[in-house]
Structures are given as structure tokens and as C-alpha cells.
Amino acid sequence: MLSSFNRLITWLIFINTFISRRYRGKIDLEAEKNSDVRLTDWLWKEAFRPPGGGYPVMGEVEKPMPTKDGQAFGSFQALLLVYLSRKPSIENCYGASIFIFQAWHKRLNKKSPEHFPDDEPGLRSLMKSLILETTVSRMKAHKGEGPSLGKLPNTKTDIRLNNFYLPSVNISPRLLSPLTFDGSAAAILEEHEALILNAFTEQKREPPSSKKQIMIGLPVSLESEPVDHQGPQRRFTVKITRTNRKKIPTGDLVSRIEYLLFHLQLCHHHLLDYLTSVEIRPIGNAHKAFSEWLAEVILQPRGEYYPLVGTFEKSPSNQITSEFNFDLIQKEIISYIALQESSCLIFRLALTLIGSWYKNHNRDKDYLTSYFQTDKQYWKIMIDYLSKALTPTANLER
Structure with a gap:
């Protein structure tokens, strides 16, 4: 479970960093570091100290407090449990990352110039674009007159x-x-x-x-x-x-x-x-x-x-x-x-x-x-x- 959680954090930091760089058009390491720290701190609290009531995804509960709708787990914690219980895969990590990043962005209540897609397919497409563009950027340019x-x-x-x-x-x-x-x-x-x-x-x-x-x-x-x-x-x-x-x-x-x-x-x-x-x-x-x-x-x-x-x-x-x-x-x-x-x-x-x-x-x-x-x-x-x-x-x- 720990490796799955670490993988999720890695993807979230990757997405958060590259979305920032894509729309700023430049690298600001200090701003990116601060943003990543805020994101991971927020994720930790939602996972292990949920502020809206409900059980954490792991750990002891001194005073059980159900959510407003009476459920043991909130929607955020329920998604994390589903992700952590499944066989590790890129698609599962995509789905969890999309949900978490959307929740994080809504929490910040930004009116940002980035115009992030509000729908899951749109954000999924943007995320895959960032991942592939990063990989493609490592492809080498070759000299020559072309193949025979x-x-x-x-x-x-x-x-x-x-x-x-x-x-x-x-x-x-x-x-x-x-x-x-x-x-x-x-x-x-x-x-x-x-x-x-x-x-x-x-x-x-x-x-x-x-x-x-x-x-x-x-x-x-x-x-x-x-x-x-x-x-x-x-x-x-x-x-x-x-x-x-x-x-x-x-x-x-x-x-x-x-x-x-x-x-x-x-x-x-x-x-x-x-x-x-x-x-x-x-x-x-x-x-x-x-x-x-x-x-x-x-x-x-x-x-x-x-x-x-x-x-x-x-x-x-x-x-x-x-x-x-x-x-x-x-x-x-x-x-x-x-x-x-x-x-x-x-x-x-x-x-x-x-x-x-x-x-x-x-x-x-x-x-x-x-x-x-x-x-x-x-x-x-x-x-x-x-x-x-x-x-x-x-x-x-x-």
C-alpha cells in the first residue's frame, strides 16, 4: 500500500509541477516547491485526518464521526481506498490523480488563467498530454539527409x-x-x-x-x-x-x-x-x-x-x-x-x-x-x- 501511495504522490507532484510550467511558460522552482508542499500536506490531512468527518484510510479512530450523509468514509477517502486496494496500474493512478487534482484545485478556489478542464475526460487528456510531451522532449534530434x-x-x-x-x-x-x-x-x-x-x-x-x-x-x-x-x-x-x-x-x-x-x-x-x-x-x-x-x-x-x-x-x-x-x-x-x-x-x-x-x-x-x-x-x-x-x-x- 505504501508503494501505491508514494506512486500517487509522485504523479500528483509531476502533474502540479508541469501544469504550472506549461501555463507560466517558465520555471519557478521556489513557487513550485511551495505549491507541491501545500498539495501533499492537504492530501495527508484528507487521507489520515479528514476534516469533514468520517474515517481515515488508515489508523486509529478515537471518536468516530460519520460524514454528513452518515457514511463511514467521505467520497475522497472512499476513492483513495478503492485506488489503494486495486492492482497497481497507470490507469488506476490516472483516475485517482484526476479526482485528487480536481478536488485540490477547487479547494484553492482559483480564478486562474489556465482554464483547466472541469470534466474528467478533458483533464485526463491534458494530463496524458503533459506526460507524453515530457517523454517526447527527451527524443534526440538526428542530423543527416534522411533515410534511403x-x-x-x-x-x-x-x-x-x-x-x-x-x-x-x-x-x-x-x-x-x-x-x-x-x-x-x-x-x-x-x-x-x-x-x-x-x-x-x-x-x-x-x-x-x-x-x-x-x-x-x-x-x-x-x-x-x-x-x-x-x-x-x-x-x-x-x-x-x-x-x-x-x-x-x-x-x-x-x-x-x-x-x-x-x-x-x-x-x-x-x-x-x-x-x-x-x-x-x-x-x-x-x-x-x-x-x-x-x-x-x-x-x-x-x-x-x-x-x-x-x-x-x-x-x-x-x-x-x-x-x-x-x-x-x-x-x-x-x-x-x-x-x-x-x-x-x-x-x-x-x-x-x-x-x-x-x-x-x-x-x-x-x-x-x-x-x-x-x-x-x-x-x-x-x-x-x-x-x-x-x-x-x-x-x-x-
């Missing part, structure tokens, strides 16, 4: 993934085409994102008894071995390789998945932020639902498609190594993992996965068209929005 586009697939011409429009990589400005993978871009993972990363991290080594088969037209190998039960089926392990068929070191493979998950969070956050800015209410738990779909695409695809990592059982046939055992979305992810210079494709891939989900895989409704009218408009708006959001001076101008 001739080595990347589907980059010079527009293509379609089923009914979803995918532009060439040339549409992305330099800011959205990083030349190298940056190790500082680490994501804070939720449940399904962690499942994806763990699958690549724990990928098994090739068994001595296995036989390797090369996928036709794709940098993928299938390592097969007999299954335990009797019958013609064999167990196949999927391994994505370099485009030259060489093995990808586990550390490199995992870092690319982390890099992708980070940019998916970043791009999805800014999409939700854009929708809020134009007064479109986003669907609830959007990123959780998207991550669940992505985990399915990578780990347990529907139909007869192979997973991108892990094992499956199948009877050997002439079609076992056909590229059509992966769908178009999976092939985009394979290309990103296999290509040596694929860092420049990261924003394009992230927007592709997010856009495809909103268009085709979200509760049987084409949300992408209802939000952006056309696929091309989606790309234009999101590239422009991301470019402005990730420009170092943009945060002080907004």
Missing part, C-alpha cells in the same frame, strides 16, 4: 490495406521520420501492450530437433518440430528475420517493439486530443480497446492467419510457407521489424494501425470516416497536428 527510401517497401507510392488508404512515406515531414531508434522512447505499458512485449522478450530459442522453413516473399522463418500427440500436425514457431534472412538479436527486436508501442500511445493520445479540441467526444476506453485488438493481430489473429511471434500447430502442406498466411496489417508490422532503417516509418506505421482500427475494427462502425470524412483527410490532419505538437516551442505557444 529505395530500401523501404511501399514508400514511393500510395497503397491500400483492404479499404484503408496508406500514403507513401514521403508524406511525412522530417520531424516524423526519425533516422535512428531512440532508446529513451519507452512506453508505460498496459495489460495487452505488456502481453505483446513479453511475447517477443520470451521468444524461445530454436530447439535442436527443429527444422527451418523460409516464408516465400517475407523475411519470416518457420521452425517446426513434432507435437506431443499422434497425428500429422507439427508445431511451428514464427521468427521474423532481417530482410537478408539473418537473425534479429533479441535486444534489438524488443527495443523495436517498445519503440512501436510508445509511438502508438503518442499518436493515439494526440488523435484523442484533436477530437476533444474540435468538440468530438471520443469513445470510452479507446486505447485499451485498440491495444486489445493489436494484441490479437500480433499474438492470436483470427481465421487461418499466423501469429507474428509464438507458435501454432498445423499439418504440413505446400501452402505452409505462403505469404498469404499473414494479412496486410501484419505484413506492415513485419516490414517495420525486419528493415534495418525502418525507424523513419514509425509514425506512418503507428497512424496506419490506429487508422485501420478506427475504420474497420472498432465495434463494426467506421469511426474514422465519421471523425475525418476521408482517409486522406485523416492523414493530413494527424500529420499536421503531430508536427505542431512535437515542435519544441509548440507547448509554450498553445
Whole structure:
């Protein structure tokens, strides 16, 4: 419980400090320190010496005093108890932080120029924006003339993934085409994102008894071995390789998945932020639902498609190594993992996965068209929005 409480205090200080810096446009360490002390002192009193009556979240009670509505715990203490009793997660901490910061700000009775959102979705969006902007600010700028586009697939011409429009990589400005993978871009993972990363991290080594088969037209190998039960089926392990068929070191493979998950969070956050800015209410738990779909695409695809990592059982046939055992979305992810210079494709891939989900895989409704009218408009708006959001001076101008 102590670690959960400390984590909550850390997030509250982070939020309080960066909201102050964002709207002041400068750093005032003394003012920030005093504000953080007042916030934590107030939180301690509300948690362990509630002034409005009711029990504290922990400790002895000499003279029990119920709240005005007769409850043992006030709404503030009840929320803290729920947060502290749950399994630690970023989402739980978000929810508690939102409630606490709103209560703290109302207590101060400020008429501040910041215009903090009064609603939970608005404040949640602002908080995520601050967190992601802070992380993005650590991303390194790289010099150079840009990647060698001739080595990347589907980059010079527009293509379609089923009914979803995918532009060439040339549409992305330099800011959205990083030349190298940056190790500082680490994501804070939720449940399904962690499942994806763990699958690549724990990928098994090739068994001595296995036989390797090369996928036709794709940098993928299938390592097969007999299954335990009797019958013609064999167990196949999927391994994505370099485009030259060489093995990808586990550390490199995992870092690319982390890099992708980070940019998916970043791009999805800014999409939700854009929708809020134009007064479109986003669907609830959007990123959780998207991550669940992505985990399915990578780990347990529907139909007869192979997973991108892990094992499956199948009877050997002439079609076992056909590229059509992966769908178009999976092939985009394979290309990103296999290509040596694929860092420049990261924003394009992230927007592709997010856009495809909103268009085709979200509760049987084409949300992408209802939000952006056309696929091309989606790309234009999101590239422009991301470019402005990730420009170092943009945060002080907004």
C-alpha cells in the first residue's frame, strides 16, 4: 500500500509541477516547491485526518464521526481506498490523480488563467498530454539527409490495406521520420501492450530437433518440430528475420517493439486530443480497446492467419510457407521489424494501425470516416497536428 501511495504522490507532484510550467511558460522552482508542499500536506490531512468527518484510510479512530450523509468514509477517502486496494496500474493512478487534482484545485478556489478542464475526460487528456510531451522532449534530434527510401517497401507510392488508404512515406515531414531508434522512447505499458512485449522478450530459442522453413516473399522463418500427440500436425514457431534472412538479436527486436508501442500511445493520445479540441467526444476506453485488438493481430489473429511471434500447430502442406498466411496489417508490422532503417516509418506505421482500427475494427462502425470524412483527410490532419505538437516551442505557444 505504501508503494501505491508514494506512486500517487509522485504523479500528483509531476502533474502540479508541469501544469504550472506549461501555463507560466517558465520555471519557478521556489513557487513550485511551495505549491507541491501545500498539495501533499492537504492530501495527508484528507487521507489520515479528514476534516469533514468520517474515517481515515488508515489508523486509529478515537471518536468516530460519520460524514454528513452518515457514511463511514467521505467520497475522497472512499476513492483513495478503492485506488489503494486495486492492482497497481497507470490507469488506476490516472483516475485517482484526476479526482485528487480536481478536488485540490477547487479547494484553492482559483480564478486562474489556465482554464483547466472541469470534466474528467478533458483533464485526463491534458494530463496524458503533459506526460507524453515530457517523454517526447527527451527524443534526440538526428542530423543527416534522411533515410534511403529505395530500401523501404511501399514508400514511393500510395497503397491500400483492404479499404484503408496508406500514403507513401514521403508524406511525412522530417520531424516524423526519425533516422535512428531512440532508446529513451519507452512506453508505460498496459495489460495487452505488456502481453505483446513479453511475447517477443520470451521468444524461445530454436530447439535442436527443429527444422527451418523460409516464408516465400517475407523475411519470416518457420521452425517446426513434432507435437506431443499422434497425428500429422507439427508445431511451428514464427521468427521474423532481417530482410537478408539473418537473425534479429533479441535486444534489438524488443527495443523495436517498445519503440512501436510508445509511438502508438503518442499518436493515439494526440488523435484523442484533436477530437476533444474540435468538440468530438471520443469513445470510452479507446486505447485499451485498440491495444486489445493489436494484441490479437500480433499474438492470436483470427481465421487461418499466423501469429507474428509464438507458435501454432498445423499439418504440413505446400501452402505452409505462403505469404498469404499473414494479412496486410501484419505484413506492415513485419516490414517495420525486419528493415534495418525502418525507424523513419514509425509514425506512418503507428497512424496506419490506429487508422485501420478506427475504420474497420472498432465495434463494426467506421469511426474514422465519421471523425475525418476521408482517409486522406485523416492523414493530413494527424500529420499536421503531430508536427505542431512535437515542435519544441509548440507547448509554450498553445
